[in-house]
Amino acid sequence: MARKYIIAGNWKMNKTPAETKALLSEMVAKNNGKTACEVVLCVPAIDIPAAIEVTAGTTVKVGAQNVHFKDSGAYTGEISAQMLRESGVEYVIIGHSERRQYFGETDETVNLRTAQALANGLKAIVCVGETLAERKDDITFEVIGIQIKRAFKGISAEAMANVVIAYEPVWAIGTGETATNEQAEEVCMFIRGLIAELYGTDVANDITVQYGGSMNAKNAADLLAMDNIDGGLIGGASLKSEDFTVIVDSVK
Ligand code: 13P
16 A cells, blocks of 8 residues: 555644744654655744745655635635645645644635645645534434535546545543544544545545544554554644654554
8 A cells, every 4th residue: 555654743822933943853853754755844834934944855845834815815813725835835734633623624715725725836735524422313324424525526637646544533632531542543444434435445545644632642553553543643742853853663
């Protein structure tokens, strides 16, 4: 299978530009040139120039945490795909549960943002995941299925080559409660199966499916050893270069 492992950090709303330079310098020193996986750090928009400066000429990639779905216009506070591209950003996280929970993100806007990112040459890390109530109600697969179908509505099979799917159970984010290896694998396998139904087995076999939610230096190796988990989207542990590097080095 040709699929690529990707370890991506999501710094969320942490680090100033000066702090970004300091932390990313450590990340680069520890991770530049690694080939077992792609290493990406998704930083706050204001930190992108600092991040691009520090990672220039290295294998460490920079990502953003959101992108607007229009080219330009009267959308105060928003950032366009072209702005990200011109700044040197390669990846963008779309539809993180925190954006769904606090900022009115819906499956429809996730779809629009994904289409816009892909049309402008960005790679989209599209997040899906169930809440604790949905898991307890035993509707996890139904919820994930709806999120996936809506997120990729109208997206072509060719464009899917630039899509990464991050399975992030909401109940595991920032809680210290990780999905078990089996719980994470079962949903990532379900996601791959659904992509096979929608796009065929070639696209499904090639797509990177990450797990996210309290992934850390201790549990990463076991999660990443599962057949259908091809990387991680890391929050808290991506703010410490030692921990993040242990996760990167867990990819076999
Ligand atoms: P934590 O790793 O802090 O649980 O965050 C996961 C996450 O939301 C990454 O996008």
